[in-house]
Amino acid sequence: MNRERTEAPMAEETILVTGATGQQGGVVARYLLQQGEKVRALTRHPAKAEALKKMGAEVAVGDLTDPDSLKPALRGVKKVFLVTTPFEAGMEAEVRQGVEMAEAAKEAGVEHLVFSSVGSANNNTGIPHFETKRRVERQIKRVGLPATILRPVFFMENFTAPWMLPAIQQGKVALPLAADRKLQMIALDDIGAFGAAAFIRPKEFIGQEIDLAGDALTMPETLGLLAAELGKPIQYEPLPVDQAEKVFGHDFGVMFRWFNEVGYSVDIPALENRWAIPLTRFRELVTTGTYQRRLQPKAA
Numbered sequence: 001m002n003r004e005r006t007e008a009p010m011a012e013e014t015i016l017v018t019g020a021t022g023q024q025g026g027v028v029a030r031y032l033l034q035q036g037e038k039v040r041a042l043t044r045h046p047a048k049a050e051a052l053k054k055m056g057a058e059v060a061v062g063d064l065t066d067p068d069s070l071k072p073a074l075r076g077v078k079k080v081f082l083v084t085t086p087f088e089a090g091m092e093a094e095v096r097q098g099v100e101m102a103e104a105a106k107e108a109g110v111e112h113l114v115f116s117s118v119g120s121a122n123n124n125t126g127i128p129h130f131e132t133k134r135r136v137e138r139q140i141k142r143v144g145l146p147a148t149i150l151r152p153v154f155f156m157e158n159f160t161a162p163w164m165l166p167a168i169q170q171g172k173v174a175l176p177l178a179a180d181r182k183l184q185m186i187a188l189d190d191i192g193a194f195g196a197a198a199f200i201r202p203k204e205f206i207g208q209e210i211d212l213a214g215d216a217l218t219m220p221e222t223l224g225l226l227a228a229e230l231g232k233p234i235q236y237e238p239l240p241v242d243q244a245e246k247v248f249g250h251d252f253g254v255m256f257r258w259f260n261e262v263g264y265s266v267d268i269p270a271l272e273n274r275w276a277i278p279l280t281r282f283r284e285l286v287t288t289g290t291y292q293r294r295l296q297p298k299a300a
Contacts, residue, residue, distance in 0.1 A: 014038045014076055015199055018064060018101065019083040020057070021048040023157070024116050027192030028081050033057060035196060042073050064097035065089075067104055074108035079199050083116045084136055086129045094129075098136030106143040112206055113145045114198045116191065119153035119184070119211045119264045127258055128251045148198040149209040152191050153184045153264045156215070156285050159226060160294035168226055168295070174237040176244035176256040177219055184213040184264035185222075187280035197277060204275075213266035214279035222282060229286050229295055 015032055019025030020041030029052055032039050039057040042064075043049050049059045062069035064084065074080070082101050086094035098115070105113055117133040125131070140147050158164060167173045177183060194212060198205040217225075223234040241260065245253025272279050285291050 012038055013078055014040050014058070015079040015081065016040045016042055016060070016073060016077045017057075017081045018042045019085070020052060020059075021045055022083065022085075023155070023188055024083045024152075024191055024195075025081065026052070027188050028195035029057060030055065031192040031196035032199065035200065037196075037199070040073065040077065064101055065093060067100050070101060070104040071108070074104055074110065077108065078111045080105050080110050080113045081116070081195055081199075082113060084133070086132055091128055091132045094132045095135045095139075098133075099139050102136070102139045102143050102145060106145055111146055112148070112199065112202055113140060114148045114150065114195055114205075115140055116195065117149055117151045119151045119213065119266065120262075121151055122209065125258050125262070127255045130255075146206050148205045148207070150191065150194055150198070151209065151211040152186045153211070153213045153266065154186070156185045156187045156280070156282055157291075157294075159222070160291065165294070168223070168234060169230070171232055172235045172237065173219070173223055174239050175219060176239045176241040176253070176260070178260055179220055179236060179238050180218055181260055181263070182216040182218050183222075183259060184216045184266055184268075185282060186212045186214050187285050190214050190277070190280050193277050194275070197275065210271070210275070211264070211266045212271070213264055213268055215282045216264075216268070217282055225283055225286050226295065229292060 015037055017025050017029040017039055020029045021043045029039050029041055033055045040060050041049050041052045041057040042060050042062050044063050046059050046061050053059050060073040062073045084094045084097040115136065117137055118130050121130050121133040121137060137149055159168060191212060219236050223236050227234040241253055241257045244256065268279060
C-alpha cells in the first residue's frame with residue numbers, strides 16, 4: 001500500500017466503509033486511513049475492528065439488513081463504500097443489503113457511493129451471485145445516487161482461502177476449468193487502491209463503471225508460480241463442470257461453465273493507463289510476505 005496520492009485530503013469528510021472487517025471493506029478502509037481520510041467502519045462485529053480503530057477509524061455497529069442501524073451510521077456521512085455478500089445469509093439477503101443501504105444513503109443525502117460489484121455483472125451471465133450484484137447496481141441507479149461501480153474479477157487471494165489452500169499444500173488441485181483457459185484475477189490490494197481513489201478523485205470516478213483485473217493466467221501457470229514458492233510441484237486436474245456442480249452446487253457450476261465459455265474480458269493495460277493506478281501481477285503477489293505466510297502450512 002505505497003501508491004502515491006494525487007489530490008489533497010478531503011476536508012474532514014467522513015467516509016462510511018461497510019464490511020470493514022471483511023476482505024474488501026477492510027482493505028479500502030486501510031487505504032483511506034493511510035491517506036489521511038476520516039473513516040467510519042461499519043461492522044456487525046466491533047471486536048474485530050480493533051486494528052482499524054488503532055489506525056484512527058471510528059467504529060459503528062450496524063447491519064446492512066437493518067435500516068434502523070444504518071441511520072446513525074450514516075449521520076454526517078456524504079460518502080459510502082458498499083460491499084454486499086450472499087455467502088452468509090443467501091442471495092435474496094444480499095439484494096436486501098444493497099437495497100437498504102441505497103435507500104438509506106439517498107435519504108441521508110450521501111453524495112457519492114462506491115459499490116463493489118463483480119466483473120461482468122452488467123452482462124447476462126446467468127450466474128446467481130453475479131445477478132444479485134446486478135440487482136443492487138440497478139437499485140443504486142434507481143434511487144439516483146451519484147455512484148461509482150467497481151467490478152472486481154476472481155480474487156488472487158482465493159488460492160489461499162480455506163476452500164482451496166489445503167489442495168495446494170497437498171500438491172493436487174482439481175477444478176472445472178480447462179487447462180488452456182486463462183482466468184482473469186485481481187489482488188485485493190488493487191480493489192483497495194481503486195476504492196480509495198474513487199473518493200479522492202470524485203470528479204473522475206463518479207458515474208463510472210469499472211471492471212477490475214490485474215492479470216490473466218491459465219491454471220497450470222498459476223499453480224506453477226505457487227509451486228515455485230512452496231518448493232514442490234502442484235498437479236492440476238481439470239474436472240468436468242457437471243461433476244464439480246454436483247459437489248459444490250449450482251452457483252459454482254454455472255460460474256465455471258461461464259469461465260470456460262465466456263470469461264472476464266478486462267483490457268488490463270488500458271485499465272492501468274486510464275486510471276494511472278498500477279495493478280498487481282500474480283507473480284508479484286505470491287512473493288510478498290503476507291501471501292507467503294498464508295501459503296506455507298503451519299508448523300506442526
